[in-house]
Amino acid sequence: MNSTQWSIISTLLIFLLLLLPYGISIDSIASNQTIKDGDVLVSSRKHFALGFFSPGNSGKRYVGVWYNKVPEKTIVWVANRDNPVNDTSGLLAINGDGGLVIYGKDRKVPLWSANVTLSSPNNSMAKLLDTGNFVLFEKGRQRNLWEGFDYPSNTMLPFMKIGLNRRSGFNWFLTSWKSLDDPGIGNYTYRIDPSGFPQLFLYKGQVPLWRGGSWIGHRWSGVPEMTPKFIFNVSFVNNQDELSIMYGIIKDLTFSRMVIDESGIIERSTWHEQGHQWVKFWSAPAEQCDNYGKCGPNSNCDPYNAGQFECTCLPGFEPKLPHDWYLRDGSSGCVRKKGVSMCQNGEGFVKVPLVKAPDSSTARVNMSLSLKECEEECLRNCSCMAYSSTDERPGGTGCVTWHEDLMDTRTFTNVGQDLYVRVDSIELARHAKKSSGSLSNKGKLAISLTSIIVFFLVISIPYWSVKMRRKDKQRQNPFSFGVTTPSIYLDDSPSRTDPDDSKLRSDLPFDLSTITAATKNFSDSNKLGEGGFGPVYKGVLNSETEIAVKRLRKNSGQGYEEFKNEVLLIAKLQHRNLVRILGYCVQGEEKMLIYEYLPNKSLDSFIFSETKRVFLDWTRRLEIICGIARGILYLHQDSRLRIIHRDLKASNVLLDASMNPKIADFGMARIFGTNQIEANTNRVVGTYGYMSPEYAMEGLFSVKSDVYSFGVLLLEIVSGRKNTGYYLDNPDSNLVGHVWDLWKEDRALEIIDTSLATLGESYPIGEVLRCIQIALLCVQEYANDRPTMSTVVFMLSNDIAIPSPRKPGFLLKRSNYTSGDISTGDAIFHKLCIMHCNKSSLKN
Structure with a gap:
């Protein structure tokens, strides 16, 4: 081959190499x-x-x-x-x-x-x-x-925000296209109005067309269809910095979008792969009562009045223009009945159930009031026309009061808020009489049935009591809860000084048949996961209350004491950052704990998931960190009993629908006496990677043991990595050791979760570094050097100078330890590992 041919071939190769990038995505x-x-x-x-x-x-x-x-x-x-x-x-x-x-x-x-x-x-x-x-x-x-x-267009994608940055005034909202051929900014906008009690609106220009209502704990008040879906996860933020909502997608292979089209209709749809089409499953406005102010002020629009005019006046009001209402035009609305003046004796409120509460753009909100306190507050103010709760969920607090015309109220069928409308004494008596009259129609039948039931109970209760006492004796078993104090996990030492110990008992039994029905006979479709002592199932009580059922494996001695300890202990603890136990079930070989159901499962399913990390921007992560810290502080200091958790880790922190953290799994917990500082145990329990050195090596545990675990967890939240992860530059180290090495070299920023940057969030670097420094203070080698949780909470909440951390206590060698006991042989090896690691670190 001559030089000319070589030259041609070389030129072609270079040309192909230049073209190669254009063939690669x-x-x-x-x-x-x-x-x-x-x-x-x-x-x-x-x-x-x-x-x-x-x-x-x-x-x-x-x-x-x-x-x-x-x-x-x-x-x-x-x-x-x-x-x-x-x-x-x-x-x-x-x-x-x-x-x-x-x-x-x-x-x-x-x-x-x-x-x-x-x-x-x-x-x-x-x-x-x-x-x-x-x-x-x-x-x-x-x-x-x-x-x-x-800068959204007409489409809201998962992980896109709609709302407002309160500090900068920056607004995120959707705008329609001008037409199918022109994506220019159209006439319709979909946004959150921050005034009064913030609400979701669809506008044409500046005129509201449809109102999604206010956020009432888990949904918009005007969107009853917004129930937890298996593919969605909603994050709503309303604080001094931001007001926003973001819809996440749990199954990342599912394509879902919400679009405001050129005609002003909002639609949510999902791509159906088999049908090769977009399938719509929600839209608004969809019916006449969805149109804003359909029936004018002080009215209620009810689309379910078959054959009747959909507009009715609220209690205490009458049509402003009766002739128009006769012609089925309710746009003029309603006014107070003639001769009625407010702020007189005998006034009260009439409940209007299952509605979208009125436009709250000018309403007043007090999040600290209960519903009863809200009623009293409204009654004291002569201008207050109605009130409702800001949280639809049972036990939710928050008060919203209306002092102007009640606009855009409508009725729903199965779900909705209760609106309490202020009326005078005459109207109140009329409604009371109407309610009692409707009951009297069935009064005779009710009295007859009641008499029969009472007679039956009087006869049968003595017989039933005797029979049950005999049955209880026959069913005595080692899992009986007829105890007054926890026997082992409260404290290994015999000295107990807490005067309330004798009162620690569980009064929350559930029947096995009830739990079986709630979980559909423990079907696999209801299974949420599996822990060290058995599976966890989702259940539904009475078709509305969602629960989580932790079912211990049958014939397993392991875990019984932990089970009993958790029932007797957590039932006495009440804090927003602790999971709430609803009861237990002990029947035959079955042992189960029943908790409140938390739809977002555990923290580890988010921070260690490549797809679900998108839910956790820095603001959310910091809120989770602070929530966990407050929960531990409550256990250590503010609860009636001083509790050492002993198994704090990412999988034992659950997240509710609003991504608020709740500490769970108190099976390993210990109660300390008021003046007790530390304790010793021969039974080391917990999870490798979260245990403090003094506990893992010597069995010594104290509140500082939990502080160490919190420090590890804090590093995991910041970095998105497990403490037992692998690091190329130091394969013998864990996360604590890796961060310490980077900290000493002023390279701590390298540990920050890269997904924060790829998600496009401009997070405050100083705040993140501060959290890393606090975490390193918590994992210091010697327990006395670690801060208390009250100090940790203070450091997280205030911009103050904090000390430099000393060398952490961490294990360089790893084994496959999991939750539960460390056996005697493993414990000896475990101690030798730590002693070797300490010597190695001293040499360095």
Whole structure:
């Protein structure tokens, strides 16, 4: 082969190598790269694509994001909505200032810009994430400069926010397209109104068309269909910094979207793979009572009045224009009945059940009041027309009162709020008489039945009592709860000084048949997971109360004392950051604990999951950290009994529907005396990786043992890594040791969960570093050096100077320990490991 042939072949190879990148899907562009019309960015998992497109029959070109795996091209975000490119000359690039721009034929003046200026423009990069978010970030600092999710189009995707940044005034909201052929900003908007008691609205221009209502604990008051779905997870935030809602998707392979279309209809749909189509499962407005103010002020719209006019006046009111109402036009609304003046003796409230409470834009809110206190507060104020609770859930607190016309109330069928409308004494008596009259229609039958039942009870109760006493004697077994004090786990020492110990008992029994029915005979479809002592099932009592049932394995001696300890102990503890036990069931060989059901399961399912970490931005993580700290502080200091948990870990922290943390699993817990500092045990129980050195090695435990566990958990939340993880630069170390090494080298930022940056969140670096420093203080080698939980809570809540941490106590060698006892042989090896590690660390 001559030199000429070699030259030709070499040229062809170089040409092919140059073309190779264009055949590979990329998800990002740097400052020296561009996206031309025809090029496409594809997210790493190929969920979304970005490029130029033409909507409908239009020939204009826009830069947008669409579903990459959906055959039907579905646009979810548009950049240059009102500034299209007229031909295929478009170019998306990072300009000389480091910001995103779109050019047409004129490469000097951009048609659209992200309005970002960077001091070092060559450090910026744009990336399409698997959430559909297109972000521009600074490479060196991993700091987000701009993101598409901050500027939604007509589509709300999972993990996109709708709401308001209260500090900056920045607003996230949806706007419709002008038409199917024009994605420009249309007439309809979907947003949260922060005034009064914040609400969700659909507007046409500035005119409200539909009101989703206020957030009442787990849903919008005007969206009764919003019940927990297996694919959704809702995060609602309302604090001094932010008011927002975000819908997460639990199954990341499911495509779901909410769209406000060109005609002002909101629809939520999911892609059906087998049918190759979008399936709608909710829309609004869907019926006449959904239209804002359909029946005017001080009225109630009831679409279920078959054949009747849907508009009725609220108690104490009458139609303003009776003739219009006769013609079935209720838009004029209702006014107070003639001759009625408020603030007289004998006034009260009439309950209007199962409604969407009135527009609360001008309402007053007090989150600390109970429903009874809310009634008293409203009654004291002559201008108060009605009141309701801010939380629909049982036991929820919060008070909202209305002092102006009651607008846009409507009735639902099965779920809704109770609205209490203020009426005078005459109206109150009329409603009371009506209620009693309706009952008197069945009075004779009720009296007869009551008489028969009472007679039967008088005869049968003595017989039944004798029979049950005999049956109890026959069914005596070692699992009986006829005890007054926990026998082992309260304390190993014989000295007990707490005067209330003798009262520790459980009065929360459930019948086995009830639990069996609630869990559908412990079906696999109801199984939530499995712990060290047995499976956990979801159940439903009385078709409404959701529960979690922890079922100990049959014929297992292991776990019985832990089971008994948990019943006797946690039933006496009440705190918002502790899981609530509802009862227990002991029947034959069955031993079960019944808890409140928490839909988001455990913390470890989030922080160690690549797909579910998207729920945990830094604000949420800090709230979880502070909640766990407050729960431990309650156990150590503020509860009637001083409790040492001894098994604090990510899987023992559960998350409720609002992602609030609740500490669970008190089977290993110990009660300390008032003046007791520490205790010793020959039975080391807990989870490897969370145990403090003095406990693992010598069996010594105290409140500082829990502090150590909290420090480990805090590092896991910040980093998104398990303490027993593997590190290439130090394969013999765990997370605590790895963070300590980085801390000494001023490289602690390297441990921060990378998903925080890829999600586009600009988190406060100083605040994160502060949490890392607090965690290292908690895991110091010597218990006396560690802070108490009251100090930890104070450091987390206040921007004060905190001391530098000393060398932590951590194990360099790992074994496969799990929850439960460490056997004698393993314990000896365990101690030798720690002694070896301590010697090794001293040499260093």
